[in-house]
Amino acid sequence: xxxxxxxxxxxxxxxxASKFATDLNTIPNCNLFGIASRSLEKAEDFANExxxxxxxxxxxxxxxxxxxxxxxxxxxxxFHKTHSILCLNHKKAVLCEKPFAMDLDEVNEMIKVSxxxxxxxxxALWTAFLPHFQYVVKLLNENHFGKIIKLExxxxxxxxxxxxxxxxxxxVGGGSxxxxxxxxxxxxxxxxxxxxxxxxxATFFKSGADSECNMVFQYEIAKAILKSTLLGKTNTEAIFxxxxxTIKINGQFHQPSTVTLIDEHGNSELKDFNYSTIGYSYEIxxxxxxxxxxxxxxxxxxxxxxxxxxxxxxxxxSLIGLNYQ
Numbered sequence: 001x002x003x004x005x006x007x008x009x010x011x012x013x014x015x016x017a018s019k020f021a022t023d024l025n026t027i028p029n030c031n032l033f034g035i036a037s038r039s040l041e042k043a044e045d046f047a048n049e050x051x052x053x054x055x056x057x058x059x060x061x062x063x064x065x066x067x068x069x070x071x072x073x074x075x076x077x078x079f080h081k082t083h084s085i086l087c088l089n090h091k092k093a094v095l096c097e098k099p100f101a102m103d104l105d106e107v108n109e110m111i112k113v114s115x116x117x118x119x120x121x122x123x124a125l126w127t128a129f130l131p132h133f134q135y136v137v138k139l140l141n142e143n144h145f146g147k148i149i150k151l152e153x154x155x156x157x158x159x160x161x162x163x164x165x166x167x168x169x170x171x172v173g174g175g176s177x178x179x180x181x182x183x184x185x186x187x188x189x190x191x192x193x194x195x196x197x198x199x200x201x202a203t204f205f206k207s208g209a210d211s212e213c214n215m216v217f218q219y220e221i222a223k224a225i226l227k228s229t230l231l232g233k234t235n236t237e238a239i240f241x242x243x244x245x246t247i248k249i250n251g252q253f254h255q256p257s258t259v260t261l262i263d264e265h266g267n268s269e270l271k272d273f274n275y276s277t278i279g280y281s282y283e284i285x286x287x288x289x290x291x292x293x294x295x296x297x298x299x300x301x302x303x304x305x306x307x308x309x310x311x312x313x314x315x316x317x318s319l320i321g322l323n324y325q
Contacts, residue, residue: 003028003029004029004292005029005030005031006029006030006031006069006070006288006291006292007030007031007033007034007067007068007069007070008024008030008031008032008033008034008068008069008071008072009034009035009036009063009065009068009070009071009072009092010032010034010035010046010052010071010072010074011036011059011062011063011071011073011074011075011083011087012036012037012073012074012075013035013036013037013039013042013043013045014074016074016097017035017046017072017074018049018050019278019280020072020074020280020284021035021046021050021052022050022277022278022280023277023278023279023280023281023284024280024281024284025050025051026277027281027284027288029288030284030288031053032050032051032052032053033052033053033054033065033068034047034052034053034054034055034056034062034067034068035047035050035052035054035055035056035062036056036057036058036062036063037055037056037057038057038058038059039057040055040056040057043055043056043057053067059083059086060086063086063087063089063090063092064090068092069092069093069291070092070094070095070120070287070288070291071087071092071093071094071095072095072096072097072124073094073095073096073097073124074097075097076166076172076173076174077099077101077102077172077173077178077179078102078171078172078173078324079172080096080097080099080100080101080102080106080110081101081102081106081107081109081110083096084096084101084110084113084121085109085113088110088113088114088117088119088121089113091117091119092119093119093120093121093287093290094114094119094120094121095122095124095283095284095287096110096121096122096123097124098123098124098125098126098182099123099173099178099309099313100123100309100310101310102173102324103310104307104310104311104314107306107307107310108307111303111306111307114296114297115296118296119296120287120290120291120295120296120297121296121297121303122283122287122290122297122301123301123305123306124283125182125186125301125306125309126254126279126280126282126283127183127186127187127253127254127255128186128190128283128300128301128305129283129286129301130255130257130273130279130282131273131282132249132256132257132258132271133249133253135259135271135273136191136238136240136247136249136259137190139247139261140191140240140242140247143242144242144245144247145242145243145244145245145246145247145261145263145264146242146244146245147221147222147242147243148191148192148222148240148241148242149221149222149241149242150223150224150225150240150241151187151188151191151192151222151223151224151225151226151238151239151241152224152226152237152239152241153183153184153187153188153224153225153226153227153237153238153239153253154184154226154227154228154229154234154235154236154237155180155181155183155184155227155228155229155234155236155254156176156180156212156227156228156229156230156231156232156233156234156236157180157230157232157233157234157236158230158231158232159230161205163207167179167209167230168205168207168209168230169207169209170207170208170209170324171324171325172324174207174209175204175205175209175210175211175230175322176210176211176212176213176228176229176230177202177210177213177228177313177316177317177320178313179230180228180230181213181215181226181227181228181313181316182309182313183228183253183254184215184226184227184228184238185215185226185309185312185313185316186309187224187226187238187253187254188217188224188226189305189308191240192217192219192222192224193219194308194312195217195219195224195312196218196219196220197217197218198215198216198217198218198312198315198316198319199215199216199218199319200213200214200215200216200316200320201213201214201320202214202321202322203231204322205230208322210320210322211229211231212227212228212229212230212231213227213228213229213316213320214226214227215227215316236252236253236254237249237250237251237253238253244263245262245263245264246261246262247259247260247261247262248260248261255278255279256273256275256277256278256279257273258270258271258272258273259271259273283301286298286300
């Protein structure tokens with residue numbers, strides 16, 4: 001079973017699906033069998049570019065194809081629950097792009113369907129599987145430089161305001177928080193756990209989507225200062241200030257990156273992880289093994305971890321007065 005060929009399908013043919021397909025095609029014993037889009041022409045173009053066996057003009061057609069074992073959901077956030085459940089109802093293993101869904105109720109519904117059908121479901125939060133991030137979490141858990149005193153993590157970029165773009169469309173979960181704020185929040189939860197108190201404020205586009213969100217997570221002896229913004233480029237670093245030194249995940253901390261260790265004397269060491277893929281390969285390989293082993297839940301991106309993440313995002317939304325209706 002360790003080498004069983006896995007036929008993948010992808011729902012949604014946008015930019016993130018392209019990156020996923022690029023890495024999928026580097027992995028042994030798995031095959032991009034199908035791509036589905038609302039436009040058959042778009043699906044056919046994607047299939048030609050990434051050497052998929054088949055293109056579908058509807059999501060239902062892909063989900064019901066008996067040749068497909070696993071499906072990656074790459075549609076806008078507001079469709080994650082519907083498309084995941086569609087696939088689970090056809091007994092297809094589902095790897096759903098982050099955020100898992102729009103709120104905790106939707107996530108709980110997806111998990112319930114997964115368990116009812118005894119079918120694998122996992123949130124595709126790729127950062128959790130990247131070697132540099134796992135390395136940092138291990139160092140922090142081992143108190144390499146002592147306990148964490150402060151975490152600073154940000155994610156920001158600028159893109160011109162465009163009401164036709166899903167990024168600015170509140171109804172599909174657009175805005176900074178769910179799209180990129182999820183990464184600093186995830187960094188805090190992964191290393192410091194659930195905060196004792198959350199403070200948050202935000203600014204908004206005229207569409208109602210949040211343009212910037214500033215968050216402070218308070219812990220017993222530490223705090224996390226977190227930021228997401230669509231108003232300008234930030235360093236996009238995660239800096240863990242510890243009792244006896246600093247651990248910094250350098251620019252674009254959420255994707256393949258390097259790590260700098262700085263001891264209490266100011267001596268620094270750069271760790272390079274020599275990534276050879278975009279970075280989606282790690283979550284794909286993990287998911288493939290779960291499927292081959294007959295698991296329905298990841299031991300890394302567990303259901304509880306996804307629940308905690310969306311519950312925290314729900315709390316932040318409540319604090320800043322953001323809803324997606």
